[in-house]
Amino acid sequence: MTAAPTDRLKLAVLINASGSHIAGWRHPRSGAEQTDELSHYLQIAKKAEAGKFDIVFFADSSALFDGTPEHQARYSHGLAATEPKRHLEPFTLLAALSAGTSNIGLVGSATTTYAEPYSVARVVASLDRLSGGRGGWNLITSANPAEASNFNRTHHLDHATRYERAEEFVDVVRGLWDTLGDGAYVRNREQGVYSDLTQISALNFQGKHFQVSGPLNILRPPQGHPLIAQAGSSEPGRRLAARTADMVFTAQRDIQAAKEFRADIRARTRAAGRNPDHVLVVPGLVPYVGETHQDAHDFYHELLSLIVPDAGLALLAELVGEIDLRSYPLDGPVPEFGETQGSVSRLRLIEQLTHTTRPTIRILYESIAGASGHGFIIGSPVEIADYIEEWYRQGAVDGFNILPPVSPFAFDRFVDLVVPELQRRGLVQSAYRPGSLRDKLGLPRPKNSLLS
């Protein structure tokens, strides 16, 4: 089931906050003071464009901190030591970035759990239009229980309901994008005809969660449908991705598991009647780049030394559920934990780490502090390029979503030192192709499902 690699490796970069490492903000070369300003993100986006990256990507959550209110109260010291991962709202920020960039894709997360599909369809279409066809939507379900009480809910929706809702949500959004044909606005001054009403259709979606009439109040996006990314690794998450995603973000630390994951997504995509080459599997990767092997390991250990233990515990507790980890010794074994309603992939990784390497609590949080369960690599530019090349050649990935542990510092190093090595090997592009984000990625423009 391992597929031949696609024509080239794709590169995205996650640009939230000043680093994916939990202590990254403390590093002297992080941009921690600038994360509420456009300039910080514009610097990263321009650097990404200089490195011919495909996408800048923005994660999201509709709450300041993660976890239940009880979790937040219990781990308040840890939260005070942790940089919030959300500073500016993704789509206003990406719209502003569109004005300062010209080739890179701009993908933002929006939740299907607490947002309205009409609003999401409109905002993402607007971003696609403003950027000349470079917009994308990372479709998420809200794993953060804190969001519920910000949106008139007494309880967080459970995992199964969230995915049921997400399935309908994406159908409404894609449907709304098709309610105006590309030729809906004829603007015939002479005859006084602005719209061709045969190119404007209602949607009249009637589902269990949504009843939405349409049409959308914006012209069909330049890409037809802006890029749809998705990141669920659970059974319903994979089903949704196979049916609807152009790109799948995922946390993978093991090449064999990554190969199996990609093969599974491709098989499901084929079974859903789609071309598996039209779903790009892009695991996260946290690169600790040094001029040399030793330099990189020094950087990694410098960051470990900056972790405030309470922050590590807060991170860990949020992933494993409502055990009070503070009552266990930091350098003792990790206790058993049960079911959670959080991210399945993160929980599995922690279970796996716990059962294979039998870490202490401190070592466990250190091992996920870089990017809560994503793969990471510590090394010289050649070592990192070797790692990336192996994953790509073996069909484990279509690309990587780079999570710089410290921004802008570690990302600058990746672009300056690793990208040229990848380009020399012909693995990544050295120049942008013309056209929209879909054109650049080799993905087709979706046909209109409502209008011909």
Add this chain to the structure above:
Amino acid sequence: MTAAPTDRLKLAVLINASGSHIAGWRHPRSGAEQTDELSHYLQIAKKAEAGKFDIVFFADSSALFDGTPEHQARYSHGLAATEPKRHLEPFTLLAALSAGTSNIGLVGSATTTYAEPYSVARVVASLDRLSGGRGGWNLITSANPAEASNFNRTHHLDHATRYERAEEFVDVVRGLWDTLGDGAYVRNREQGVYSDLTQISALNFQGKHFQVSGPLNILRPPQGHPLIAQAGSSEPGRRLAARTADMVFTAQRDIQAAKEFRADIRARTRAAGRNPDHVLVVPGLVPYVGETHQDAHDFYHELLSLIVPDAGLALLAELVGEIDLRSYPLDGPVPEFGETQGSVSRLRLIEQLTHTTRPTIRILYESIAGASGHGFIIGSPVEIADYIEEWYRQGAVDGFNILPPVSPFAFDRFVDLVVPELQRRGLVQSAYRPGSLRDKLGLPRPKNSLLS
């Protein structure tokens, strides 16, 4: 009750679509082909900044066309002849405009009827941050029945419920803006302390329509609270404005009525315990500017000649409710009409026009085709400056919201010909003051209601 004029006249410009006149898009110098592109709006915003305008303002509706589905079906020919007034989503567009401007205020409309206060608080705060303190929110209730079926509703909310909801909505939004103190993020690298938790508070709002915990996941906006504009002229609309608005948009065609309206808003503001100078009353004004008096009237009549009758009827019918106007002769008298759930101010204006001048149906729609009931002035630069000066000197306005009948053409003329005359008379500013939008307008930065 007529107050002394404030220190200078304020100027805003409405930048939706290619003109406020229903036939403006047909004019050879409209930007009708560019209204889905950033460039169109950036050109207008830069022109406004060249003219030292205070604000670019974006109206909104969350549906493609106005009116009920029955209205849309009945007047489909008229809708096909009419330019939709919404092209890009306001806050993504304003965020993109923030990157290309440096002084002008950026105010977008968002509905309290179908949106969530957490989302609106966040997006507006993000715009304020991206623009360095130039953001604003025009708080609207949805007068367009077509929105209901785009947001999971079987019926449009009635006028009273919309305002009840709006009252709560604005309290939640302002409360959320106060959940983080200006010093919430201390970012002490040495001590490993990112947040000062004493500067972060929950909101725990419990109302009839909204239950929202907070805190908001973005730092307090640079302006404390971004500018709040409001446009309701009904009794509940005025109450809401007096309590919460920094700026009131309104439709006024008669100077005496405008004086009474402004005096009423100021009296109510004082009664609400606020300084009446902190509420700026800004009626809409459609200027038909010519090099000469004759030139201006030629331009006005050119636009009248471009109105497609079906479009005029559709516009009129939407304002007066569900009478089938097509069954009456175009050049005969206007029939009686009853109650609607639409905008009270628009209905009163039409009643007034009908009972005082006894127009034909055609003349009635021609008289509102410029901007559905806003005041308009046709004349040379001096004539228009005289009109503006009189309204200002008599205490009828704090400023005007300019609605160019054709964009960019008629707005360019206003900035090039009328603004220099207003500047020569010392009525408007010739240079920007430093600071945030509130600073420039002479409005105070709101104190934090939750944190000291």
